[in-house]
Amino acid sequence: MADSRPTAEAILSRAWQSRGVLACALWPLSLLFGALAALRRLLFALGIKRTERLPVPVVVVGNVFVGGTGKTPLAIWLIEALRAAGFHPGVISRGYGGGVTRTLAVRPEAAAAQVGDEPLLIVQRTGVPLVVGRRRVEAGRSLLAAHPEVDVIISDDGLQHYALARDIEIVLSDARGVGNGWLLPAGPLREPASRRRDFTVLNVGLQGSAPAGVHAMRLQADEAVQLAPPATRKPLAQMGEGGLRLAALAGIGNPERFFATLQAAGLQFARHPLPDHYDFAIDPFAGLAADVILITEKDAVKCRAIEAIRNDPRIWVVPVTARIDGALAEHIVEKLRERPTA
Numbered sequence: 351m352a353d354s355r356p357t358a359e360a361i362l363s364r365a366w367q368s369r370g371v372l373a374c375a376l377w378p379l380s381l382l383f384g385a386l387a388a389l390r391r392l393l394f395a396l397g398i399k400r401t402e403r404l405p406v407p408v409v410v411v412g413n414v415f416v417g418g419t420g421k422t423p424l425a426i427w428l429i430e431a432l433r434a435a436g437f438h439p440g441v442i443s444r445g446y447g448g449g450v451t452r453t454l455a456v457r458p459e460a461a462a463a464q465v466g467d468e469p470l471l472i473v474q475r476t477g478v479p480l481v482v483g484r485r486r487v488e489a490g491r492s493l494l495a496a497h498p499e500v501d502v503i504i505s506d507d508g509l510q511h512y513a514l515a516r517d518i519e520i521v522l523s524d525a526r527g528v529g530n531g532w533l534l535p536a537g538p539l540r541e542p543a544s545r546r547r548d549f550t551v552l553n554v555g556l557q558g559s560a561p562a563g564v565h566a567m568r569l570q571a572d573e574a575v576q577l578a579p580p581a582t583r584k585p586l587a588q589m590g591e592g593g594l595r596l597a598a599l600a601g602i603g604n605p606e607r608f609f610a611t612l613q614a615a616g617l618q619f620a621r622h623p624l625p626d627h628y629d630f631a632i633d634p635f636a637g638l639a640a641d642v643i644l645i646t647e648k649d650a651v652k653c654r655a656i657e658a659i660r661n662d663p664r665i666w667v668v669p670v671t672a673r674i675d676g677a678l679a680e681h682i683v684e685k686l687r688e689r690p691t692a
Contacts, residue, residue: 359625363417366529366538373536380536387510387533387541394512403515404490407502407689409682410516412509414545416538418603418626419524420553420672422468422648423569425506427672428520429476431679432502437686440500442489443469444507445482446627453483453492462652467627468506470651486514502686510540517689518682519546522567524553524604548685549678555607556614565678571611574666577650577659586615586668589642596620597640601628601649608646611670619644628652635662644668 365372393399411428413419425441432439445454445466456465456473465482473480479497483489486508494500508514509521529538552560553567560566574589576582590596596617600608601624609621624634630652635643643665645653650667653659 362535363538366532366536367526369530369532373530373532376536377532380533383535384533384542391512399513401513401515402487404487404494404503406494406500407517407686408490408505408514409502409518409520409686410505410508410514411520411522412505412507413522414509414539414541414543415523415526415528416534416540418607419522420567420569420607421507421522422471423670423672424520424522424551424553424567424674425472425504426475427567427674428504428682429472429478431682432504432686435679435683437502437683438499439478439502439504440493440497441469441472441478441480441504441506442486442493442508443472443480443482443505444484444486444511445469446507450482450484453481453485453489455492455496456480456482461655463629463655467648467651471647472506474651475647486511490514509545518548518685520549520551520682521545521547522551522553524607525555525558526604549681551674551678553607555610565674568673569607569611569670570673571615571668571670574644574668576663577645577653577665577667578661578663584666586612586617589615589644589666590617590619594641595639596642596644597622597638598644599624599634599649600646601630602626602646608668612644612668617644624649630656630659633659635659635665640664642666646670 394401411425429439456469458474460470462470469480469482481489481493490503528543533539550564551567552564554560571586573583574586596619598612598619599622603626605623645667647667647669
């Protein structure tokens with residue numbers, strides 16, 4: 351099992367939920383961070399730093415809270431919603447966790463270590479044209495050159511990438527809200543929580559609700575799929591039948607959300623949180639005392655590339671699907687159709 355001692359990331363995550371000693375000690379740095387971020391926004395607003403517009407509408411899906419809030423399931427939902435409305439979406443991404451130094455089209459057989467685990471998962475789930483690159487404007491141009499049928503681009507993250515002009519901004523948060531409300535490094539916010547946006551989505555879990563003006567997102571998990579061939583499927587609620595010992599591992603931004611999903615299905619299991627974007631270079635499954643091991647889709651795209659792991663019959667993947675009220679899709683489509691053509 352991988353080292354489970356608290357990491358610096360975990361220590362900060364806990365500190366960011368309150369205004370305790372560590373957060374207060376870092377607060378002067380957050381003032382500097384905020385001032386630099388505000389200056390950068392001002393330079394773009396004044397035209398001193400250049401913002402470029404692509405010839406098709408751009409929808410940015412992101413969060414101001416550092417760490418996972420469920421952005422990838424939201425992006426997948428948006429892809430399918432736009433397709434249902436008659437659009438041909440494409441996606442651009444930074445490819446966080448990958449080693450991309452130039453724009454690169456993501457294929458279903460690509461290595462997560464090169465293109466990033468989240469872009470690879472999006473492509474494998476949807477088959478959407480997707481290009482990763484450090485510069486999102488260049489990624490967008492490369493995408494349109496290769497796929498002229500694309501008539502709307504979804505930027506996976508990139509709220510703070512102001513060099514790319516956008517037509518719609520969707521900000522996602524979860525039950526952690528804004529933490530202690532402070533900017534990095536004293537708090538979890540990349541920008542003030544009050545920043546403008548077109549739509550706000552709240553990942554409410556399974557039973558929560560969203561306030562007025564906010565769209566609720568729920569992540570639904572109904573089955574598990576065996577990682578090893580032939581990829582047998584089984585209802586999630588049945589995974590613990592027969593007295594099997596269950597364990598759950600999650601290398602995502604908020605592992606507790608994955609564990610809560612399993613718990614809501616009536617499962618009892620040992621919890622093993624891993625760092626976000628964990629690369630599985632050290633096998634966390636080896637020697638694990640469990641008959642069944644449940645993992646996320648995001649972790650599965652990396653596990654399938656490691657022979658010793660992908661053939662472990664104990665490992666099962668739990669896909670999740672975002673459920674959001676239909677009004678959000680209608681509002682997004684309406685704004686897209688109002689956008690003048692280039």
